[in-house]
Amino acid sequence: MTAHLTPPQGTPPHQPSPIGHAPLYGTEAEEGPDVKTELREAAVVLVAVAVAGVALGLLWLWLAPRVPLISDGKAVFLKDTEGEEAVGADGTFVLLALALGAVCAAAVFLFRRRGGVALVVALAVGGLLGSLLAWGMGVWFGPPEDVVAQAKAVGAGVTFDAPLKLKAYGSLLAWPASAMAVHLALTGLFGPRDPEPEWPATGYGQTGPTPMGPGDGAA
DSSP, X not given: OBOOOOOOTTOOOOOOOOOTXXXXXOOGGGGOOOHHHHHHHHHHHHHHHHHTHHHHHHHHHXXXXXXXXXXXXXXXXXXXXXXXXXXXXXXXXHHHHHHHHHHHHHHHHHHOTTOOHHHHHHHHHHHHHHHHHHHHHHHHHSSOSOHHXXXXXXXXXXXXXXXXXXXXXXXXXXXXXXXXXXXXXXXXXXXXOOOOOOOOOOSTTSOOOOOOOXXXXXX
């Protein structure tokens, strides 16, 4: 005879307790600011980084080497045909942009250590706008762009500076690339870590009737 094992009245069968809606990563306050706050902070970062392009433009005007030109009264020539001043202007812009991108990324990281996609995008877009602003300042406040008129004004045989230009437009991407790379590196190294998940008790260790196998309880 096989004994039929029936749980006593009032004793529920052994079942895992429901997990429910217990939070796995702490309270909502630990998850960071909401979307509106994050977008507002990103907008502030974008504007601040773009305005920093004024500093890049002034530094570029001050440090970039000038390209000397000379006129014979009929045409304008490079005074030094083997000079590297034109390449130096692009190189100066790139080095300054890389440095400012790193400084802006460090400042933004100190401003909000949690990082976030919105902040990284703001850094990139702000850096690009800052580079465009600096480029425009260099062209606007640098030597006149009308080379012919300037040659006539100074006279034949007199050296004058060529307009400040960027020959490699890819230089405009140096700032956003530097800002994103440095910010992501700082966030990965020093940013806050997500807490370990706290799994609630599932009830599998609770005491209760033990399931019987096919051969158990046989008389």
